[in-house]
Amino acid sequence: MEREIITSAQNPKVKRLIQLQQKSAFRRSEGLFVVEGARELLHCIHSGYEVETMFYCPEILQAYDGAAEILALAREGVGHEVSAKVYGRMAYREGTEGVVAEMRAKHLGLADLRLPKDPIVVVLERVEKPGNLGAVLRSADAAAADAVMVCDPLTDLFNPNLIRSSIGAVFTVPTVACTSEECIAFLKERGIQILTAQLQDSSLYYDTDMSRGTAIVMGTEATGLTNVWREAADAHIRIPMKGRLDSLNVSVSAAILLFEAVRQRNGQ
Numbered sequence: 001m002e003r004e005i006i007t008s009a010q011n012p013k014v015k016r017l018i019q020l021q022q023k024s025a026f027r028r029s030e031g032l033f034v035v036e037g038a039r040e041l042l043h044c045i046h047s048g049y050e051v052e053t054m055f056y057c058p059e060i061l062q063a064y065d066g067a068a069e070i071l072a073l074a075r076e077g078v079g080h081e082v083s084a085k086v087y088g089r090m091a092y093r094e095g096t097e098g099v100v101a102e103m104r105a106k107h108l109g110l111a112d113l114r115l116p117k118d119p120i121v122v123v124l125e126r127v128e129k130p131g132n133l134g135a136v137l138r139s140a141d142a143a144a145a146d147a148v149m150v151c152d153p154l155t156d157l158f159n160p161n162l163i164r165s166s167i168g169a170v171f172t173v174p175t176v177a178c179t180s181e182e183c184i185a186f187l188k189e190r191g192i193q194i195l196t197a198q199l200q201d202s203s204l205y206y207d208t209d210m211s212r213g214t215a216i217v218m219g220t221e222a223t224g225l226t227n228v229w230r231e232a233a234d235a236h237i238r239i240p241m242k243g244r245l246d247s248l249n250v251s252v253s254a255a256i257l258l259f260e261a262v263r264q265r266n267g268q
Contacts, residue, residue, distance in 0.1 A: 006055070006082045009089040013080060017055065017102060021092055024156040031105050033158030038064045038097035043168030045073070050104040054079040057087040060098025070099055092160045105158060108176045110149075110186045119146040119192065120210070120261045122254055123217040125180060125225055128154040132221075134165025135251030141169040143258035148173055149215075151180040184232045187215050193234040196225055197253055202236035210261040218250050 006014060019026050021034045032052055035041045038061065045051065054074050058081065061067045073079070082090065090100055115121070122140050127133045127150060140148050155162065157177055163170055178186075187194055192213040197205075217233070219225035230236070239248065239256055248256075 006080055006086055009086050011086075013053065014055075014082070014086060014090055017053075017090060017100065020102060021160050024159065027105070027156065027158055032102050033105050033163075034092070034100060034160055035103050035163060036092050036096050036100040036160065037164075038066045038070060038099055040163055040168040040171075041070065041099055041101055042066045044101075044103055044171045047171040049106060049171065051078050052102040052104050054099065054101040055082050055087070055090060056080075056100075057082055057084050057098040059084060060087060062098075064097040067097075074099075093164060108174060110176055110178055110182060113147050113174055113176060115146050115190070115192075115213075118211070118213045120213075120258070120265075121145060121147045121149060121187075121192070121215045122258065123149045123151060123183060123187075123194075123215050123229075124250070125151045125217065125219045125229060126154055127250070128220060130155045130159040130162035131165045132250050134162045134167075134170070135249075136254045137162075137166040137169035137173055137175065139251060139255040139258055140173045143255075143262050145173060145258060148175045149183050150175065150177045151183050153177050180226070180228050184228070188232075194229070194232055195235050195237050195257075196229050196233040197238065197257065198225060198230065198236050199238050199241075200236070202238040205237040205239055205257055205260055208235055208237050209264070211264045214261060216254065216257045216261070218253060221247055221250055 017034060020032055027033050035044050056074050056079055087098060122136060122145055133155060137148060157175060192215050194215050194217055195208060196217045217229055239253060
């Protein structure tokens with residue numbers, strides 16, 4: 001029997017998805033999160049996440065790469081076709097590819113990480129802005145970092161803005177939320193050197209050996225790192241500032257430091 005097309009934004013399924021988008025407490029209680037866009041959804045599925053419910057608008061979706069795979073999955077029983085008007089109400093951002101889905105959450109812990117010999121990881125302390133974390137995750141994916149550890153987080157790892165800004169890298173890079181103390185103990189037990197990015201009492205980043213197991217640790221742009229990380233560090237590193245300002249966006253700093261580690265490891 002052919003499924004009915006959802007044409008009203010008052011449909012309970014539509015209202016539930018919007019609530020999941022907007023309320024982190026509801027996401028936690030339901031064990032679900034929302035992914036919007038064909039690219040992000042395929043990254044999520046290919047990383048082993050389970051689709052709970054999918055909503056798609058074929059007239060929008062068919063223009064994008066991956067549409068055939070998504071439509072095939074939707075027709076297996078998890079999909080609900082919606083009108084363009086209803087999709088416009090459900091879409092968290094403009095210009096998405098006609099698909100939005102409720103996904104079953106998976107929460108990685110430090111014990112779940114399987115790091116290789118001499119890993120490169122990124123540590124962010126008390127990150128607050130989802131967009132900044134998403135951008136760091138994109139850099140981590142580009143540099144093939146082995147993990148991102150978010151310590152004492154002030155944002156939900158399944159925040160729609162984070163997923164959007166990471167373009168799905170939150171699914172491709174193992175990402176763990178933990179306390180700073182737990183993370184420091186984890187790194188020290190494994191002999192992974194801790195390099196804190198800070199202006200005070202620091203050496204230039206390109207004069208620091210990153211060819212061994214390395215954790216690049218950064219704090220917020222407003223307050224930097226807390227003393228717990230400064231004291232735990234094996235070395236303090238800085239990016240030279242030639243202008244009048246004394247800070248870069250945390251995602252830009254992460255990219256610079258990650259690709260220095262890549263350069264050193266490639267022997268270039």
